[in-house]
Amino acid sequence: MALSEMTVRHARITGNDYTLGDSDGLTLNVTARGGKVWLFRYYWAGKQKRMSLGCYPQISLKDARTRRDEARALVAQGINPYEHRKQQRLAVHAAKEHTFEAVFNQWVAFRRLSLKEGRQSTLSQILRIFNKDVLPTLGGRSIYDINRHDLLDLLSRIEQRKALTTAEKCRTWFNQLFRYALVKIEGLEHNPASDLDVVALPKPPVTHNPFLRMDELPGLMAALRNYGGANQTRLGLRLLLLTGVRTGELRLATPDQFDLEKRLWVIPAEVVKQLQLAMRKPSKQIQNVPPYIVPLSVQALEIVRHLLDQVVPAQRYLFAHRSDSYDGFLGRHSTKSQ
Template sequence: MALTDVGVRSAKPTGKLYRLFDERGMYLEVSATGGKWWRFKYRFQGKEKRLSLGVYPDIGLKDAREQRDEMRKLLAKGVDPGEHKKAKKAATLERATNSFEVVAREWFARQSPGWAQSHADKVVQRLEKDIFPWLGGRPIEEVGAPELLTVIRRIEERGAKDTAHRAMQNCGQVFRYAVATGRAERDPSADLRGALPPVRRENFASITEPAKVAELLRAIDGFRGTFVVKSALLLAPLIFVRPGELRKAQWSGFDLEKAEWRYLVTKTKTEHLVPLAVQAVEILRELHALTGHGTYVFPGRDPKKPMSEAAVNAALRRMGYDTKTEITGHGFRAMARTILHEELHFRPEVIEHQLAHKVPDSLGSAYNRTKFLKDRRVMMQRWADYLVALKAGGQVTSIDKCT
């Protein structure tokens, strides 16, 4: 006789395994302790086989029968239900291991060791916040251009246009990695070129008028903050390196006797040499008495870590400067580039090399840390002397072009 809901529910343990049979090969197996499993018994190519249909009460009598009927349909088509179930499970597992998030994290793990930590943090945060909640669980090969655009548009609609473009770029990198590793056929982000409005790029705020630079330098002299932060402010215009490179500077890279600083540029992974003017060496010698026993030139509250990323900009704001419209820590680079060329008439290629920018030459070398080194030493000292005279309010005349 066929099983009933009441009969299944009331089946009690007897201390040993027993079975209650339904129709067409299905039965309920009751364990010695009372556990209940649905089973389907069938024959395929002359061999008797059994297949689990789930656990009661998670799977009720009606659902178990529906599964059984599906299995019988497969048998009628010459398909082994057990092998079919294994294939479906394997396909599901493969889809899960090839989801967008799994592939993206694999791509990130391979690429991020070569990035600056701040950049790596921004990329993974962008993916986790704006992409994974909607695409993370999707098989990467099934994600198409319209679905990707919908996700990117969510970012754009909240006003984060630059983030939307960067997220699109990151997704394209993930898709291309999936193509390279055989988990996708193509990169759908390529179909979305022009789908997002362009972002208006704004340069870092900077002061490039000599008279206003003089005011800034005098304000730095009068800054009432920690000695470490003030030293960073005094040194920033003299050496005009990237803010991250300044705050992470380590004493091991400095040779104050030779008046030079060597370090690895995080953006390009190239070695860079900064000739130090007399004024810069003086600032560093004074600072060395305070922080020279540690790793970092500008340590933070925790001496084992560098100064905060926001420290210089926060100091500029305390001095009354708007870091969005007037000057930022990065703005000292534009200040030097502009005045060195327009006021002191140094050659652009000499300035660009000192800024650690890639400047291809006739030999094809993009950057050489020692190229124009003699000219750069002269330039850095003249620049420091110029700033001293400017701050003092003296008459600063143009200097002949460096040859």
């Protein structure tokens, strides 16, 4: 006989457990202390099984019958309803545990193990770009829920601001991250980052920086001799041509870096771009990275001597900076001597 809401509500407390039957495998288990639990009884692999459908009154008689019908439908499809519910709960737990940001952090830690010394700057670039462009949008979402459209939408926003190189790198990193996740994250079945390059915007033609040919150098030197601006600008350009250093190394040159007797310019490692990379290696200590030695030709030495003669006590750099606390330096170097 089917149960009624009245029967369920007023089920007596007897001091012993007992069961009230409804229909199609649904029963109400009444405990010795009056607790009421809905159970569904079914047969699986020739054995009787039962599973809880929730407690009364949180789950009403109507709701319990709905849950029973859903479980019976699974049995009819050859699916064990208890195992099905267990897998669903595991999936929900996994979705909360495996957010995109959590998987990203695992992938970064894995990449850090495989990167060679001197390549750790790659990780810094990944972290900077993902923190700016990716994690604010995808970080809190489950890795299981992210699809190709989500990635394309994010890449499109990066491309719209003309950051095509950043978008290209993100496509590569997305693919690497999801390939890692496919192996490490249980239940992840596909890689939404595959083939994203098919719809990537083409990069514009590369425009290289202008350069001078050998036959153009005499014209440049003549233009420098006739330059009517600040003398230190003219001398600085000549020194660049004679030494081949970077502009930053020239701007940060200090008087104490020059050994006139040995005709050497000794540039500290922290100023030189190539040596800065060496200093980032975990096995290297700053004091063990040698400076950059630049031999000075007769012409370069002549320019350096002239500039050193013009240095005043408050001047920090070989070439006057705006931060140097003295007046009239440019005026003293406005002649065309040298």
